[in-house]
Amino acid sequence: MLPIELKEKLIAIVGKENYQDSNASKLVYSFDATPQFQSMPDAIVSPGNTSEISQILKLCNQYRIPIVPRGSGTNLSAGTTPLEGGIVLLFKRLINILEIDEENLTITTQPGVNTQHLIEAVQEKGLFYPPDPSSMKISQIGGNINENSGGLRGLKYGVTRDYVLGLEVVLPNGDIIRTGGKLAKDVAGYDLTRLFVGSEGTLGVITEATLKLLPMPETKKTILALYEDLDAAAKTVSAIISNRIIPATLEFLDQPTLQVVEDFSKIGLPTHVQAVLLIEQDGDPQSVERDIGKIAEICKENHAVEVSVAGSEIEAEALRTARRSALSALARLKPTTILEDATVPRSEVANMVKAINRIAQKYDISICTFGHAGDGNLHPTCMTDARDEEEMKRVEKALQEIFEHAVALGGTITGEHGVGAMKAPYLHLKLGEAGIDAMRGIKQAFDPNNIMNPGKIFAKSDRKRIVVSQR
Amino acid sequence: MLPIELKEKLIAIVGKENYQDSNASKLVYSFDATPQFQSMPDAIVSPGNTSEISQILKLCNQYRIPIVPRGSGTNLSAGTTPLEGGIVLLFKRLINILEIDEENLTITTQPGVNTQHLIEAVQEKGLFYPPDPSSMKISQIGGNINENSGGLRGLKYGVTRDYVLGLEVVLPNGDIIRTGGKLAKDVAGYDLTRLFVGSEGTLGVITEATLKLLPMPETKKTILALYEDLDAAAKTVSAIISNRIIPATLEFLDQPTLQVVEDFSKIGLPTHVQAVLLIEQDGDPQSVERDIGKIAEICKENHAVEVSVAGSEIEAEALRTARRSALSALARLKPTTILEDATVPRSEVANMVKAINRIAQKYDISICTFGHAGDGNLHPTCMTDARDEEEMKRVEKALQEIFEHAVALGGTITGEHGVGAMKAPYLHLKLGEAGIDAMRGIKQAFDPNNIMNPGKIFAKSDRKRIVVSQR
Numbered sequence: 019m020l021p022i023e024l025k026e027k028l029i030a031i032v033g034k035e036n037y038q039d040s041n042a043s044k045l046v047y048s049f050d051a052t053p054q055f056q057s058m059p060d061a062i063v064s065p066g067n068t069s070e071i072s073q074i075l076k077l078c079n080q081y082r083i084p085i086v087p088r089g090s091g092t093n094l095s096a097g098t099t100p101l102e103g104g105i106v107l108l109f110k111r112l113i114n115i116l117e118i119d120e121e122n123l124t125i126t127t128q129p130g131v132n133t134q135h136l137i138e139a140v141q142e143k144g145l146f147y148p149p150d151p152s153s154m155k156i157s158q159i160g161g162n163i164n165e166n167s168g169g170l171r172g173l174k175y176g177v178t179r180d181y182v183l184g185l186e187v188v189l190p191n192g193d194i195i196r197t198g199g200k201l202a203k204d205v206a207g208y209d210l211t212r213l214f215v216g217s218e219g220t221l222g223v224i225t226e227a228t229l230k231l232l233p234m235p236e237t238k239k240t241i242l243a244l245y246e247d248l249d250a251a252a253k254t255v256s257a258i259i260s261n262r263i264i265p266a267t268l269e270f271l272d273q274p275t276l277q278v279v280e281d282f283s284k285i286g287l288p289t290h291v292q293a294v295l296l297i298e299q300d301g302d303p304q305s306v307e308r309d310i311g312k313i314a315e316i317c318k319e320n321h322a323v324e325v326s327v328a329g330s331e332i333e334a335e336a337l338r339t340a341r342r343s344a345l346s347a348l349a350r351l352k353p354t355t356i357l358e359d360a361t362v363p364r365s366e367v368a369n370m371v372k373a374i375n376r377i378a379q380k381y382d383i384s385i386c387t388f389g390h391a392g393d394g395n396l397h398p399t400c401m402t403d404a405r406d407e408e409e410m411k412r413v414e415k416a417l418q419e420i421f422e423h424a425v426a427l428g429g430t431i432t433g434e435h436g437v438g439a440m441k442a443p444y445l446h447l448k449l450g451e452a453g454i455d456a457m458r459g460i461k462q463a464f465d466p467n468n469i470m471n472p473g474k475i476f477a478k479s480d481r482k483r484i485v486v487s488q489r
Numbered sequence: 490m491l492p493i494e495l496k497e498k499l500i501a502i503v504g505k506e507n508y509q510d511s512n513a514s515k516l517v518y519s520f521d522a523t524p525q526f527q528s529m530p531d532a533i534v535s536p537g538n539t540s541e542i543s544q545i546l547k548l549c550n551q552y553r554i555p556i557v558p559r560g561s562g563t564n565l566s567a568g569t570t571p572l573e574g575g576i577v578l579l580f581k582r583l584i585n586i587l588e589i590d591e592e593n594l595t596i597t598t599q600p601g602v603n604t605q606h607l608i609e610a611v612q613e614k615g616l617f618y619p620p621d622p623s624s625m626k627i628s629q630i631g632g633n634i635n636e637n638s639g640g641l642r643g644l645k646y647g648v649t650r651d652y653v654l655g656l657e658v659v660l661p662n663g664d665i666i667r668t669g670g671k672l673a674k675d676v677a678g679y680d681l682t683r684l685f686v687g688s689e690g691t692l693g694v695i696t697e698a699t700l701k702l703l704p705m706p707e708t709k710k711t712i713l714a715l716y717e718d719l720d721a722a723a724k725t726v727s728a729i730i731s732n733r734i735i736p737a738t739l740e741f742l743d744q745p746t747l748q749v750v751e752d753f754s755k756i757g758l759p760t761h762v763q764a765v766l767l768i769e770q771d772g773d774p775q776s777v778e779r780d781i782g783k784i785a786e787i788c789k790e791n792h793a794v795e796v797s798v799a800g801s802e803i804e805a806e807a808l809r810t811a812r813r814s815a816l817s818a819l820a821r822l823k824p825t826t827i828l829e830d831a832t833v834p835r836s837e838v839a840n841m842v843k844a845i846n847r848i849a850q851k852y853d854i855s856i857c858t859f860g861h862a863g864d865g866n867l868h869p870t871c872m873t874d875a876r877d878e879e880e881m882k883r884v885e886k887a888l889q890e891i892f893e894h895a896v897a898l899g900g901t902i903t904g905e906h907g908v909g910a911m912k913a914p915y916l917h918l919k920l921g922e923a924g925i926d927a928m929r930g931i932k933q934a935f936d937p938n939n940i941m942n943p944g945k946i947f948a949k950s951d952r953k954r955i956v957v958s959q960r
Binding site: 119120121124144165168172173179189193194195196197199201202203205208209210213215233256259260264304305361362363364392395429432435441445452453456457460461463 | 590591592593594595636637639643644647648650651660664666667668670671672673674676677678679680683684686687688703704705730731733734772773775776779832833834835836861864865866899900901902903904905906907908916919920921923924925926928930931932933934935946
């Protein structure tokens with residue numbers, strides 16, 4: 019429980035209607051999309067402007083109360099669970115797009131704006147905000163920035179980080195700083211903008227962002243290529259890029275994923291093959307036509323058993339939506355669904371897929387794999403049951419082996435989900451102790467009292483990873 | 490002078506032939522491309538591998554001796570001058586390209602590789618490394634990374650930062666860390682990769698880098714548009730982008746710059762007009778043709794008096810080379826040439842050019858302006874004489890006013906040259922004290938003894954900027 023005078027001060031800042039500490043409210047914000055990390059906050063505050071956030075952070079710093087900034091809580095790394103209690107800080111009153119600047123191709127927004135709403139708002143002006151995390155219908159742009167969210171268009175267009183030009187941030191001491199701006203170039207000191215992107219709310223609270231926009235590609239086309247052989251599908255991925263084509267999207271789904279996604283979405287996905295690639299190219303009509311033709315050829319050369327171009331944008335959108343629903347679909351299958359995020363260099367996708375299947379067999383567990391193959395970003399997903407302790411031990415061992423294998427192949431423990439509390443025990447695999455020490459130094463410099471989202475990124479113990487989703 | 494036992498230890502690490510402390514050697518490395526900051530180092534060391542660099546940094550940390558990592562010293566912000574003495578650390582033995590990976594589209598390189606050599610090496614394989622600083626014929630890739638160098642292709646392709654995927658870095662305490670990798674996505678903790686890019690050698694020594702490559706655009710075309718009116722040229726810049734076209738290059742040169750560049754390069758540049766835009770588009774032939782057609786139209790609509798498409802790649806290359814030689818050309822004109830780097834949102838280029846001319850008139854000094862107009866990145870350049878103290882005072886006042894104006898327009902004090910020692914007194918204009926404090930915290934965390942390139946980025950006093958180039 020918060021000290022009573024702190025509660026009074028917080029209410030004085032945000033108003034009574036924007037302070038909650040009922041049990042019901044606390045329960046709502048005790049978890050994010052990563053259920054097994056449930057932990058109760060002491061209160062939930064919804065500030066209405068930067069000045070209020072600055073006052074809140076000063077207070078919390080003084081009282082040493084944890085602050086967990088939270089968008090819609092769709093992250094899959096236990097990045098927004100109030101593990102050490104304290105205050106959950108919501109962006110729900112900061113939901114305005116402040117400006118779409120068509121001359122500088124930028125959008126300036128508050129953090130609580132819904133991602134899909136933002137994408138549609140710029141689309142109306144013929145502009146394009148590429149990052150499209152699977153959760154975009156629910157997620158908030160501030161959460162995307164905190165997590166450096168990826169998405170299906172990452173291969174050609176990069177991730178959230180590549181679109182953040184400037185930020186307003188409240189630091190733990192209450193200082194308000196502005197980084198970058200509507201600027202294509204800015205080298206005035208260290209790159210604070212990109213340091214805050216993906217810092218998972220551990221360094222400060224982002225209160226405003228200026229994002230880069232692109233002209234909307236004129237057209238796009240989607241291909242579905244079917245394979246009787248996982249390896250052939252994975253090899254196609256490398257072959258496309260080696261042929262100097264960078265598709266906008268290059269997704270991989272294996273048979274078990276296909277099956278459950280089709281059961282869920284019922285759009286007529288093939289479920290008799292071992293794997294599919296969902297490939298999309300965008301741009302001007304001639305280039306798209308040419309690239310799609312070449313890609314189809316490369317798929318066939320690499321033993322695709324069938325290659326079909328989506329007949330309409332409606333059909334293509336259905337395919338994309340089906341792909342985005344993979345987690346929801348898989349989560350229906352077994353009581354516990356562990357969605358992982360292991361990323362390797364693109365050339366190692368075939369090896370990684372083989373290793374995942376070998377490891378699954380070794381530990382006698384059920385893993386299906388899908389993901390952003392063009393980015394080397396795979397989501398091996400384990401369907402299990404958390405109540406079966408013996409199986410869970412095998413699952414844990416298997417996942418650890420998958421991470422170790424990813425890193426051994428030149429990869430990383432998380433390509434787009436973040437570290438949060440869930441991956442913290444594995445961070446040393448990627449960074450070594452010296453790398454973690456360097457990051458701890460930054461954390462200490464910004465937040466010496468460790469009030470900002472404590473327990474995230476940096477592991478306290480060797481606590482193992484926990485399941486993502488449970489029925 | 491270094492303590493004698495330190496000298497002996499350094500020689501034991503790098504070998505006698507890679508340690509220099511003769512007066513002649515020290516003189517050579519007492520300045521970079523920013524002459525008025527000359528200051529003598531105590532020694533120059535040229536390590537041959539990462540382990541040697543680690544040993545050197547440990548020693549220097551122990552003895553509290555400054556280390557200045559230095560590529561070719563082409564920076565224009567006094568970023569590599571040994572202001573507090575100590576050791577200049579050269580990359581000249583670290584000149585190998587370690588791998589060009591055509592499947593992952595990456596190049597892994599040591600820091601001492603010449604930028605142009607790197608660009609040509611990947612070009613031979615049909616690949617493209619876009620960052621092209623004007624100094625690329627001389628500069629080293631390690632220096633480019635330290636400075637986050639820009640270039641002529643920044644508008645469409647971004648700057649050095651956008652191509653650095655992974656680094657090996659030796660920290661001031663001797664720790665060797667590896668960040669990122671051949672990975673399109675990696676969110677394992679804070680973005681150390683981008684923190685090191687542009688950190689001007691103040692946080693550690695970069696010993697290896699993995700850079701992203703693109704497929705080489707099939708073709709490119711170049712337009713030269715002539716204007717009798719500066720404002721019309723500046724407005725064309727915004728109009729092109731507002732029309733949803735992102736050219737690869739969009740350069741601006743005013744009449745005085747044109748005149749001196751033509752005198753220097755003798756390629757037949759028009760010298761009778763007030764300004765030119767040099768515009769390039771690349772991509773597949775149809776898109777380039779279409780974009781170039783539209784761009785030509787937009788130029789005419791915005792009152793270009795002549796618009797011509799370069800007849801051949803040789804002609805286009807001559808134009809680019811002429812543009813890259815602007816600094817060398819201008820430096821011949823008067824004893825002292827002050828090349829500045831003020832950047833504004835693209836939509837403010839017209840206002841900024843007008844302000845520069847108004848400020849030049851107000852202080853009765855001669856400024857000509859060129860730069861990467863598409864990026865809003867202008868290089869107002871003052872031809873003066875450092876021996877004329879009275880004029881220099883006016884120059885200083887004028888430049889300060891230019892920076893203040895750039896920031897007031899939503900711009901920055903440096904778009905691509907870095908802060909170094911030269912811009913340090915102005916950093917607060919962009920960042921405020923809270924922003925500088927946040928950066929100081931990072932510096933302190935990495936380098937508590939301040940051995941890495943001391944005197945850069947952070948101002949000791951309110952020392953004013955100094956001239957760039959003197960005949």
